[in-house]
Amino acid sequence: MARKMGSFRHSLLERRERLLSTTKGYSEIVFPNIQEDLNESTRNWCSYRFFSDKIVGLGKQVQDFAYRGYQMGKSDPRKIVFSAKLGLALMLISLLIFLKEPIKELSQHFVWAILTVVVVFEFSIGATFSKGLNRGIGTLSAGGLALAMAELSHLAGAWEEAVIILSIFSVGFCATYAKLYPSMKPYEYGFRVFLLTYCFIMVSGYRTGEFIHTAISRFLLIALGAGVGLAVNILIYPIWAGEDLHALVAKNFTRVATSLEGCVNEYLNCTEYERIPSKILTYQASDDPLYSDYRAAVESTSQEDALMGFAIWEPPHGPYRSFNYPWKNYVKVSGALRHCAFMVMALHGCILSEIQAPAERRQVFHHELKRVGAEGARVLLELGNKVKRMEKLGPVDILYEVHEAAEELQNKVDRKSYLLVNAESWEIGNREKELGEPQDLLTFDDDENNKVLEYKSRSEAVLDLRSMTMPKSWDRHVPQHGHQAHLPSKYFL
């Protein structure tokens, strides 16, 4: 309500200002929108400017689109190469079809060659092989089955048509049902091709009576399309799924390391979100760099699985021979890294959470926390580099420094844990009381405070006292203030 009133007053002020500052007429101030709308619509339909504006706008959109396309090509030139390769393959197959015109029978079915190129031509070699294999096996098995069924249907005599229709139904049912089985998912495309080929040969064969001819010419043209597609895709600048997987895993290490160090630094700098982006709360993609880095590492599971599924189809290539083509191990390494990403996620949760440790407490552990963060990030970066350069770990224990840093932090926590506990409520006796400093944390002056705290636990409530000042000699003395925030270290670390 208060906000509404505020915005209302604000708009009133704005209007008065406009009244004073402009020399326009009364109506324009009271009904500025209507006036503008009228002006707009008059302009829209009557003047030349409208069209020129539209054209300029369209031109800008096209320019923008072209610019983004240019940016994409600049950041990954392989995409340009790949597009050109596909264009080349299509051009080649069209040329072959044009030249082959004498063999009329074969070129009647030329659509299969084009279809095969369009469908089989995938970005990476592995994906191309996997799809090609699916297509090949689907076509061959469907062709065999269709020929057998055609012979059987001939025996049925007058019932031939009924047998064909029924066989189409039952093959359609069985192939679709098998396709839905989870472990059959990689072969989904093969099942589709199987169905299509079977129906095509049965129907086409029945119409022309030439089952075998249909099957063979179709197979030849698919082989032609697959041959051209594979040759162009493999021989000219091949793009390997295995290399993509390798680069992705190495990049994930860098991402998690950046996120880790970023989280620790932001925590120590007491960065606070004024309002947590709802995209982060609902785990959607966001442009917060801390968040997007670790989210990308967590979210790459499906991409890695897909790349691995393709990489295992690829022929020997590149420097991977000495490691025996470690695609599965890359995925495992990335899975282990994902656990680190979950930890970073938990750290980020400390920055995101409503309950925050006071800045002064963070400063006490500043040096140690920073060192642990930096050393952890260093280890991750080092591992990422090793993965990237395909090197083995040296004789130096790369965990040494991070263990040292962790131990240093642990010692500091041990020495300073009185900052993190609520010693005056200990059952074994109140240390502070014994020292003559009663602390009465939970006496609030007014009802309003209690209302706010209705659903907060005591320790949560206590943490609201962020503005308190610290005694200068904090490190060496027992707390002097009555309102010190005592929080268990789970909120702090």
Added chain:
Amino acid sequence: MARKMGSFRHSLLERRERLLSTTKGYSEIVFPNIQEDLNESTRNWCSYRFFSDKIVGLGKQVQDFAYRGYQMGKSDPRKIVFSAKLGLALMLISLLIFLKEPIKELSQHFVWAILTVVVVFEFSIGATFSKGLNRGIGTLSAGGLALAMAELSHLAGAWEEAVIILSIFSVGFCATYAKLYPSMKPYEYGFRVFLLTYCFIMVSGYRTGEFIHTAISRFLLIALGAGVGLAVNILIYPIWAGEDLHALVAKNFTRVATSLEGCVNEYLNCTEYERIPSKILTYQASDDPLYSDYRAAVESTSQEDALMGFAIWEPPHGPYRSFNYPWKNYVKVSGALRHCAFMVMALHGCILSEIQAPAERRQVFHHELKRVGAEGARVLLELGNKVKRMEKLGPVDILYEVHEAAEELQNKVDRKSYLLVNAESWEIGNREKELGEPQDLLTFDDDENNKVLEYKSRSEAVLDLRSMTMPKSWDRHVPQHGHQAHLPSKYFL
């Protein structure tokens, strides 16, 4: 080495036993494998039994396969219905082609109708619409462009063929490059159809000189296929992606709740993994129920996104009207739930980690921890039920109980935090010492211990003392033992 020796001795013992217990000859004991292999291969190639065994084995495999198929159908009968629907659609389209034989011209291109049914017929209505739309737009725009280009190429006269080939290259390049743009991913199939149609019409039109005829007959047959496919898929037992999404989100709540309560209980029961399954460490699917439940909730991102992408295409249906078809909100809710799953993941990490809190310390907080876990799980289950039944939350604050439980735990932690800190290393003075109980945690008797601890921090090392006994009156007294484990609460909670 020790293990190798052990297994060697074990196998020796085994052999002696076999020598004593069997009456077979010497050679069979010294070379048991060779003998068995020889027997096996003799049997394999000479006897009838080999083939019968193989056939029985094959029969068993078929039986097993059929059984698993039966199980799949039993758990989700929609899969059976869907398969039958596809079979029916294929049967109908074949029938139509058979009947239409008089219109020879049209039925020459019947393959497009079959192709469309096979490709467009997807499990859910939304996916079917989305693919159908892609196919329709791809075909229409490619048809338009191809007709325009055909007219242009006619103008080129002698260079017609070259213009066609070049246009195929440039269209192939542009369409593929646009397809690779990330935001174009949902339309990937449309681009493929576009390319295929364009090439087909250009090549086929050039061969027959009938560009328009090819384009129209092709479009009519695609419309026929799409019509039959859509009619069968929508009119007979429609399967909605939106309903799947709804069920998935509701199920994820149950999964996370089960996992949460399971983690807390296992923690309190001090369940330890003898050896952590490497699948968990590398974040792969595993059959550990705790792990698989929360992993499924985390991993369902891509599935949810796919289902939402389909659901927004679906026509109004079911009880979702009153909620204005909340597909996007379902995904958001599930994203928020994912944060709970990450917390459960962190809890599970406590059970998985090498450093474990001693059982006795866990028992101190047993009641409170159990209550927090149970109440948290109850809230999640309740929310899941509300989502499932599409009800709004009642006037009762469902967070009340879990807040109460958390506060109870917090109070307990406040009262007992002396169990969690290393008070004798406090810089402000050693409480225990003042009470006359020196604790010398870090004097180890032998070198071996120190070696083990080389890379462990002090507090980590202290936690190895799990076998210690607790004083019976633990709750009310200052610890009496010298070797109590003092750990910051981050290890404990």
